Amino acid sequence: EDQVTQSPEALRLQEGESSSLNCSYTVSGLRGLFWYRQDPGKGPEFLFTLYSAGEEKEKERLKATLTKKESFLHITAPKPEDSATYLCASMNSGGSNYKLTFGKGTLLTVNP
Amino acid sequence: DTGVSQDPRHKITKRGQNVTFRCDPISEHNRLYWYRQTLGQGPEFLTYFQNEAQLEKSRLLSDRFSAERPKGSFSTLEIQRTEQGDSAMYLCASSSPYGISYNEQFFGPGTRLTVL
Numbered sequence: 001e002d003q004v005t006q007s008p009e010a011l012r013l014q015e016g017e018s019s020s021l022n023c024s025y026t027v028s029g030l031r032g033l034f035w036y037r038q039d040p041g042k043g044p045e046f047l048f049t050l051y052s053a054g055e056e057k058e059k060e061r062l063k064a065t066l067t068k069k070e071s072f073l074h075i076t077a078p079k080p081e082d083s084a085t086y087l088c089a090s091m092n093s094g095g096s097n098y099k100l101t102f103g104k105g106t107l108l109t110v111n112p
Numbered sequence: 113d114t115g116v117s118q119d120p121r122h123k124i125t126k127r128g129q130n131v132t133f134r135c136d137p138i139s140e141h142n143r144l145y146w147y148r149q150t151l152g153q154g155p156e157f158l159t160y161f162q163n164e165a166q167l168e169k170s171r172l173l174s175d176r177f178s179a180e181r182p183k184g185s186f187s188t189l190e191i192q193r194t195e196q197g198d199s200a201m202y203l204c205a206s207s208s209p210y211g212i213s214y215n216e217q218f219f220g221p222g223t224r225l226t227v228l
Binding site (some may be wrong): 032041044045100105 | 154
Protein backbone atom coordinates (compact mmCIF):
# COMPACT_ATOMS: atom_id res chain seq x y z
CA GLU A 1 0.00 0.00 0.00
CA ASP A 2 1.26 3.48 -0.88
CA GLN A 3 2.44 5.59 2.05
CA VAL A 4 3.46 9.24 2.37
CA THR A 5 5.06 10.64 5.52
CA GLN A 6 5.73 14.34 6.01
CA SER A 7 8.04 16.00 8.51
CA PRO A 8 8.06 18.05 10.56
CA GLU A 9 4.38 18.17 11.52
CA ALA A 10 4.74 21.87 12.30
CA LEU A 11 7.44 24.44 11.62
CA ARG A 12 7.80 27.99 12.86
CA LEU A 13 10.12 30.34 11.00
CA GLN A 14 11.04 33.97 11.25
CA GLU A 15 10.49 36.02 8.12
CA GLY A 16 13.52 35.54 5.89
CA GLU A 17 14.63 32.31 7.61
CA SER A 18 14.95 29.63 4.90
CA SER A 19 14.15 25.98 5.58
CA SER A 20 12.98 22.72 4.00
CA LEU A 21 9.99 20.43 4.39
CA ASN A 22 10.41 16.68 3.90
CA CYS A 23 8.14 14.15 2.20
CA SER A 24 9.06 10.46 2.27
CA TYR A 25 7.08 8.16 0.03
CA THR A 26 6.67 4.43 -0.51
CA VAL A 27 5.05 3.43 -3.76
CA SER A 28 5.43 0.43 -6.06
CA GLY A 29 5.76 2.69 -9.08
CA LEU A 30 5.65 6.49 -9.10
CA ARG A 31 3.49 8.21 -11.68
CA GLY A 32 4.02 11.59 -10.02
CA LEU A 33 4.74 13.39 -6.74
CA PHE A 34 2.56 16.41 -6.02
CA TRP A 35 2.82 19.38 -3.67
CA TYR A 36 -0.18 21.42 -2.56
CA ARG A 37 -0.71 24.39 -0.28
CA GLN A 38 -3.83 24.50 1.91
CA ASP A 39 -5.12 27.53 3.80
CA PRO A 40 -7.51 26.99 6.74
CA GLY A 41 -11.03 26.07 5.65
CA LYS A 42 -10.10 25.92 1.95
CA GLY A 43 -9.35 23.24 -0.62
CA PRO A 44 -5.75 22.36 -1.50
CA GLU A 45 -4.09 24.62 -4.06
CA PHE A 46 -1.83 22.92 -6.59
CA LEU A 47 1.85 23.91 -6.50
CA PHE A 48 4.10 21.39 -8.31
CA THR A 49 4.27 18.00 -9.98
CA LEU A 50 7.55 16.06 -10.10
CA TYR A 51 7.83 12.96 -12.27
CA SER A 52 11.35 11.59 -11.95
CA ALA A 53 14.31 11.57 -9.57
CA GLY A 54 16.53 14.60 -10.02
CA GLU A 55 13.72 16.82 -11.24
CA GLU A 56 13.36 20.29 -9.69
CA LYS A 57 10.65 22.94 -10.04
CA GLU A 58 10.51 26.49 -8.74
CA LYS A 59 7.81 29.05 -8.10
CA GLU A 60 8.62 32.32 -6.38
CA ARG A 61 10.18 31.42 -3.00
CA LEU A 62 9.42 27.69 -3.31
CA LYS A 63 11.53 24.96 -4.91
CA ALA A 64 10.56 21.30 -4.99
CA THR A 65 13.04 18.47 -5.56
CA LEU A 66 12.66 14.72 -5.94
CA THR A 67 14.78 11.66 -5.18
CA LYS A 68 13.80 8.00 -5.44
CA LYS A 69 12.48 7.98 -1.87
CA GLU A 70 11.93 11.60 -0.84
CA SER A 71 10.84 15.00 -1.97
CA PHE A 72 11.79 18.31 -0.42
CA LEU A 73 10.04 21.65 -0.52
CA HIS A 74 12.61 24.36 0.01
CA ILE A 75 11.36 27.75 1.16
CA THR A 76 13.77 30.62 0.60
CA ALA A 77 13.37 33.86 2.58
CA PRO A 78 9.74 33.12 3.52
CA LYS A 79 7.17 35.83 4.16
CA PRO A 80 4.18 35.71 6.55
CA GLU A 81 1.87 35.08 3.58
CA ASP A 82 3.63 31.75 3.04
CA SER A 83 2.03 30.51 6.27
CA ALA A 84 -0.17 27.51 5.39
CA THR A 85 -0.28 23.73 5.53
CA TYR A 86 1.83 22.13 2.80
CA LEU A 87 0.65 18.74 1.59
CA CYS A 88 2.61 16.15 -0.34
CA ALA A 89 0.92 13.37 -2.34
CA SER A 90 2.00 10.43 -4.48
CA MET A 91 0.27 8.95 -7.51
CA ASN A 92 0.89 5.28 -8.28
CA SER A 93 1.70 4.29 -11.83
CA GLY A 94 -0.22 1.01 -11.59
CA GLY A 95 -3.66 0.52 -13.09
CA SER A 96 -6.07 3.16 -14.31
CA ASN A 97 -6.79 4.89 -10.99
CA TYR A 98 -5.17 8.28 -10.73
CA LYS A 99 -5.90 8.79 -7.05
CA LEU A 100 -3.58 10.78 -4.80
CA THR A 101 -2.23 9.39 -1.53
CA PHE A 102 -1.58 12.31 0.81
CA GLY A 103 0.62 12.82 3.83
CA LYS A 104 -0.72 14.58 6.90
CA GLY A 105 0.93 17.84 5.93
CA THR A 106 3.36 20.31 7.49
CA LEU A 107 1.86 23.37 9.16
CA LEU A 108 4.17 26.27 8.38
CA THR A 109 3.98 29.50 10.37
CA VAL A 110 6.13 32.45 9.32
CA ASN A 111 6.38 35.20 11.90
CA PRO A 112 7.05 38.81 10.84
CA ASP B 113 -11.60 28.75 -16.61
CA THR B 114 -13.77 29.05 -13.52
CA GLY B 115 -12.25 26.28 -11.40
CA VAL B 116 -13.94 23.47 -9.47
CA SER B 117 -17.06 24.51 -7.58
CA GLN B 118 -18.85 22.71 -4.76
CA ASP B 119 -22.24 23.22 -3.19
CA PRO B 120 -23.12 23.69 -0.40
CA ARG B 121 -20.02 25.05 1.31
CA HIS B 122 -21.36 24.11 4.74
CA LYS B 123 -23.94 21.56 5.85
CA ILE B 124 -25.18 20.89 9.36
CA THR B 125 -27.44 17.89 9.79
CA LYS B 126 -28.76 15.60 12.47
CA ARG B 127 -27.64 12.03 12.86
CA GLY B 128 -29.69 9.71 10.67
CA GLN B 129 -30.52 12.27 7.99
CA ASN B 130 -29.47 11.97 4.36
CA VAL B 131 -27.28 14.64 2.71
CA THR B 132 -26.22 15.27 -0.88
CA PHE B 133 -23.29 17.33 -2.13
CA ARG B 134 -22.65 18.60 -5.64
CA CYS B 135 -19.39 19.13 -7.51
CA ASP B 136 -18.94 20.94 -10.82
CA PRO B 137 -15.50 20.19 -12.30
CA ILE B 138 -13.39 22.36 -14.56
CA SER B 139 -15.03 22.22 -17.97
CA GLU B 140 -13.66 19.47 -20.23
CA HIS B 141 -11.90 17.69 -17.34
CA ASN B 142 -13.01 14.10 -17.79
CA ARG B 143 -11.62 12.82 -14.48
CA LEU B 144 -13.36 13.62 -11.20
CA TYR B 145 -12.40 12.60 -7.67
CA TRP B 146 -13.95 12.76 -4.22
CA TYR B 147 -11.79 12.95 -1.09
CA ARG B 148 -12.58 13.31 2.60
CA GLN B 149 -10.43 15.30 5.02
CA THR B 150 -10.66 15.33 8.81
CA LEU B 151 -8.88 17.76 11.12
CA GLY B 152 -5.12 17.35 11.14
CA GLN B 153 -5.12 14.78 8.34
CA GLY B 154 -4.44 14.89 4.63
CA PRO B 155 -7.28 14.22 2.19
CA GLU B 156 -8.25 10.54 1.80
CA PHE B 157 -9.44 9.15 -1.52
CA LEU B 158 -13.09 8.09 -1.70
CA THR B 159 -13.96 7.51 -5.35
CA TYR B 160 -12.99 8.30 -8.95
CA PHE B 161 -14.90 8.87 -12.19
CA GLN B 162 -13.63 8.89 -15.73
CA ASN B 163 -16.39 10.54 -17.72
CA GLU B 164 -19.59 8.97 -16.35
CA ALA B 165 -17.98 5.68 -15.27
CA GLN B 166 -17.15 5.17 -11.60
CA LEU B 167 -13.86 3.28 -11.87
CA GLU B 168 -12.79 2.89 -8.27
CA LYS B 169 -14.19 3.16 -4.76
CA SER B 170 -12.17 3.19 -1.56
CA ARG B 171 -12.79 0.76 1.29
CA LEU B 172 -13.64 3.95 3.23
CA LEU B 173 -16.78 4.30 1.13
CA SER B 174 -19.36 2.27 3.04
CA ASP B 175 -22.68 1.27 1.49
CA ARG B 176 -24.22 4.41 3.02
CA PHE B 177 -22.22 6.45 0.51
CA SER B 178 -23.10 6.69 -3.16
CA ALA B 179 -21.70 8.87 -5.91
CA GLU B 180 -22.89 9.57 -9.42
CA ARG B 181 -21.71 11.52 -12.42
CA PRO B 182 -24.52 11.54 -14.96
CA LYS B 183 -23.48 12.45 -18.50
CA GLY B 184 -19.89 12.90 -17.34
CA SER B 185 -20.41 16.45 -16.14
CA PHE B 186 -21.23 17.38 -12.53
CA SER B 187 -21.10 14.80 -9.75
CA THR B 188 -23.12 14.20 -6.58
CA LEU B 189 -22.07 12.46 -3.39
CA GLU B 190 -24.90 11.22 -1.14
CA ILE B 191 -24.53 10.02 2.42
CA GLN B 192 -27.49 8.12 3.82
CA ARG B 193 -28.26 7.76 7.53
CA THR B 194 -25.44 10.10 8.54
CA GLU B 195 -23.34 9.31 11.59
CA GLN B 196 -21.23 11.64 13.73
CA GLY B 197 -18.11 10.00 12.28
CA ASP B 198 -19.09 11.34 8.85
CA SER B 199 -18.29 14.88 10.00
CA ALA B 200 -15.46 16.06 7.76
CA MET B 201 -14.56 18.26 4.80
CA TYR B 202 -15.60 16.62 1.53
CA LEU B 203 -13.36 17.69 -1.34
CA CYS B 204 -13.88 17.31 -5.05
CA ALA B 205 -11.09 17.50 -7.62
CA SER B 206 -10.85 17.21 -11.38
CA SER B 207 -8.08 16.59 -13.87
CA SER B 208 -7.42 16.16 -17.54
CA PRO B 209 -5.25 13.45 -19.12
CA TYR B 210 -4.01 15.92 -21.74
CA GLY B 211 -1.93 19.07 -22.06
CA ILE B 212 0.62 20.70 -19.80
CA SER B 213 -1.57 20.06 -16.72
CA TYR B 214 -1.38 16.31 -17.30
CA ASN B 215 -2.58 14.44 -14.18
CA GLU B 216 -2.66 17.55 -12.04
CA GLN B 217 -5.73 17.54 -9.82
CA PHE B 218 -7.42 20.84 -9.07
CA PHE B 219 -9.52 20.97 -5.95
CA GLY B 220 -12.71 22.78 -5.13
CA PRO B 221 -13.30 24.73 -1.90
CA GLY B 222 -14.89 21.71 -0.18
CA THR B 223 -18.14 21.07 1.67
CA ARG B 224 -17.84 21.10 5.45
CA LEU B 225 -20.27 18.55 6.94
CA THR B 226 -21.19 18.62 10.62
CA VAL B 227 -23.35 15.80 11.95
CA LEU B 228 -24.98 16.56 15.30
